Amino acid sequence: MGRTLAAAIGIASIAAAAVASAEPPAGAASCSGCHPASTRVTSPVPRLAGLDRAAIVRAMQDFRSGQRAATVMDRIAKGFTDEEIQAIAAWYATQK
Numbered sequence: 001m002g003r004t005l006a007a008a009i010g011i012a013s014i015a016a017a018a019v020a021s022a023e024p025p026a027g028a029a030s031c032s033g034c035h036p037a038s039t040r041v042t043s044p045v046p047r048l049a050g051l052d053r054a055a056i057v058r059a060m061q062d063f064r065s066g067q068r069a070a071t072v073m074d075r076i077a078k079g080f081t082d083e084e085i086q087a088i089a090a091w092y093a094t095q096k
Protein backbone atom coordinates (compact mmCIF):
# COMPACT_ATOMS: atom_id res chain seq x y z
CA MET A 1 0.00 0.00 0.00
CA GLY A 2 2.68 2.51 1.02
CA ARG A 3 4.71 1.79 -2.07
CA THR A 4 1.69 1.97 -4.36
CA LEU A 5 0.74 5.31 -2.88
CA ALA A 6 4.27 6.65 -3.20
CA ALA A 7 4.33 5.56 -6.84
CA ALA A 8 0.97 7.16 -7.46
CA ILE A 9 2.12 10.40 -5.87
CA GLY A 10 5.25 10.30 -8.00
CA ILE A 11 3.17 9.98 -11.14
CA ALA A 12 0.86 12.72 -9.95
CA SER A 13 3.75 15.11 -9.40
CA ILE A 14 4.93 14.58 -12.96
CA ALA A 15 1.41 15.19 -14.19
CA ALA A 16 1.10 18.25 -11.94
CA ALA A 17 4.31 19.74 -13.30
CA ALA A 18 3.00 19.30 -16.82
CA VAL A 19 -0.35 20.95 -16.14
CA ALA A 20 0.62 23.35 -13.33
CA SER A 21 -1.26 26.35 -14.65
CA ALA A 22 -3.74 24.51 -16.84
CA GLU A 23 -7.45 23.95 -16.38
CA PRO A 24 -8.59 22.14 -13.23
CA PRO A 25 -8.84 18.36 -13.63
CA ALA A 26 -12.17 16.59 -13.90
CA GLY A 27 -14.15 16.92 -10.69
CA ALA A 28 -12.10 19.72 -9.14
CA ALA A 29 -14.61 22.41 -10.05
CA SER A 30 -17.32 20.61 -8.05
CA CYS A 31 -15.33 21.03 -4.83
CA SER A 32 -15.56 24.82 -4.90
CA GLY A 33 -19.32 24.62 -4.41
CA CYS A 34 -18.56 24.04 -0.72
CA HIS A 35 -14.84 24.71 -0.30
CA PRO A 36 -14.40 28.44 -0.85
CA ALA A 37 -12.02 29.54 -3.57
CA SER A 38 -11.40 32.94 -1.97
CA THR A 39 -9.75 33.71 1.38
CA ARG A 40 -12.31 36.49 1.82
CA VAL A 41 -15.16 34.04 2.21
CA THR A 42 -15.87 32.99 5.78
CA SER A 43 -16.94 29.37 5.81
CA PRO A 44 -16.79 26.45 8.20
CA VAL A 45 -15.56 24.36 5.26
CA PRO A 46 -11.78 24.76 4.89
CA ARG A 47 -10.22 26.04 1.69
CA LEU A 48 -8.52 23.38 -0.44
CA ALA A 49 -6.28 25.72 -2.40
CA GLY A 50 -2.75 25.67 -1.05
CA LEU A 51 -3.30 22.60 1.14
CA ASP A 52 -0.58 20.00 1.00
CA ARG A 53 -1.18 17.55 -1.82
CA ALA A 54 -0.52 14.51 0.37
CA ALA A 55 -2.90 15.84 3.01
CA ILE A 56 -5.74 16.16 0.50
CA VAL A 57 -5.08 12.66 -0.83
CA ARG A 58 -4.98 11.20 2.69
CA ALA A 59 -8.15 13.01 3.74
CA MET A 60 -10.02 11.82 0.64
CA GLN A 61 -8.90 8.22 1.15
CA ASP A 62 -9.80 8.31 4.84
CA PHE A 63 -13.22 9.79 4.06
CA ARG A 64 -13.79 7.14 1.42
CA SER A 65 -12.82 4.26 3.68
CA GLY A 66 -14.80 5.63 6.61
CA GLN A 67 -11.69 6.01 8.78
CA ARG A 68 -12.34 9.71 9.06
CA ALA A 69 -15.73 10.89 10.25
CA ALA A 70 -17.59 13.12 7.82
CA THR A 71 -20.96 14.66 7.18
CA VAL A 72 -20.75 14.79 3.40
CA MET A 73 -17.17 14.08 2.36
CA ASP A 74 -17.52 10.33 2.81
CA ARG A 75 -20.18 10.25 0.12
CA ILE A 76 -18.31 12.66 -2.13
CA ALA A 77 -15.01 10.84 -1.80
CA LYS A 78 -16.64 7.57 -2.87
CA GLY A 79 -17.36 9.16 -6.24
CA PHE A 80 -13.68 9.57 -7.11
CA THR A 81 -11.03 7.10 -8.22
CA ASP A 82 -7.48 7.20 -6.84
CA GLU A 83 -6.30 8.74 -10.11
CA GLU A 84 -8.91 11.49 -9.92
CA ILE A 85 -8.05 12.20 -6.28
CA GLN A 86 -4.35 12.45 -7.16
CA ALA A 87 -5.07 14.85 -10.01
CA ILE A 88 -7.42 17.02 -7.95
CA ALA A 89 -5.03 17.12 -4.97
CA ALA A 90 -2.08 18.00 -7.20
CA TRP A 91 -4.05 20.78 -8.82
CA TYR A 92 -5.31 22.29 -5.55
CA ALA A 93 -1.81 22.18 -4.09
CA THR A 94 -0.65 24.50 -6.87
CA GLN A 95 -3.48 27.00 -6.30
CA LYS A 96 -3.06 29.95 -3.95
Ligand code: HEC
Binds near residue numbers: 035071
Ligand atom coordinates in the same frame (compact mmCIF):
# COMPACT_ATOMS: atom_id res chain seq x y z
C1 HEC B 1 -21.41 19.41 -0.39
C2 HEC B 1 -20.29 20.24 0.07
C3 HEC B 1 -18.88 19.73 -0.26
C4 HEC B 1 -18.35 19.43 -1.49
C5 HEC B 1 -19.02 19.51 -2.87
C6 HEC B 1 -16.96 19.05 -1.25
N1 HEC B 1 -16.67 19.11 0.08
FE1 HEC B 1 -14.88 18.60 0.97
N2 HEC B 1 -15.66 19.01 2.81
C7 HEC B 1 -16.97 19.39 3.05
C8 HEC B 1 -17.21 19.37 4.48
C9 HEC B 1 -18.52 19.75 5.17
C10 HEC B 1 -16.00 18.97 5.09
C11 HEC B 1 -15.74 18.68 6.59
C12 HEC B 1 -15.87 17.16 6.78
C13 HEC B 1 -17.32 16.70 6.68
O1 HEC B 1 -18.13 17.11 7.51
O2 HEC B 1 -17.66 15.91 5.75
C14 HEC B 1 -15.04 18.78 4.01
C15 HEC B 1 -13.71 18.39 4.20
C16 HEC B 1 -12.79 18.17 3.18
C17 HEC B 1 -11.39 17.90 3.36
C18 HEC B 1 -10.63 17.90 4.67
C19 HEC B 1 -10.06 19.29 4.84
C20 HEC B 1 -9.32 19.48 6.14
O3 HEC B 1 -8.27 20.12 6.11
O4 HEC B 1 -9.77 18.99 7.17
C21 HEC B 1 -10.84 17.70 2.13
C22 HEC B 1 -9.39 17.39 1.78
C23 HEC B 1 -11.92 17.85 1.17
N3 HEC B 1 -13.09 18.15 1.84
C24 HEC B 1 -11.77 17.72 -0.18
C25 HEC B 1 -12.79 17.89 -1.12
C26 HEC B 1 -12.62 17.70 -2.55
C27 HEC B 1 -11.29 17.31 -3.21
C28 HEC B 1 -13.83 17.96 -3.14
C29 HEC B 1 -14.20 17.86 -4.62
C30 HEC B 1 -13.94 16.58 -5.23
C31 HEC B 1 -14.76 18.31 -2.06
N4 HEC B 1 -14.09 18.25 -0.86
C32 HEC B 1 -16.09 18.65 -2.26
C33 HEC B 1 -17.92 19.73 2.10
C34 HEC B 1 -17.81 19.53 0.73
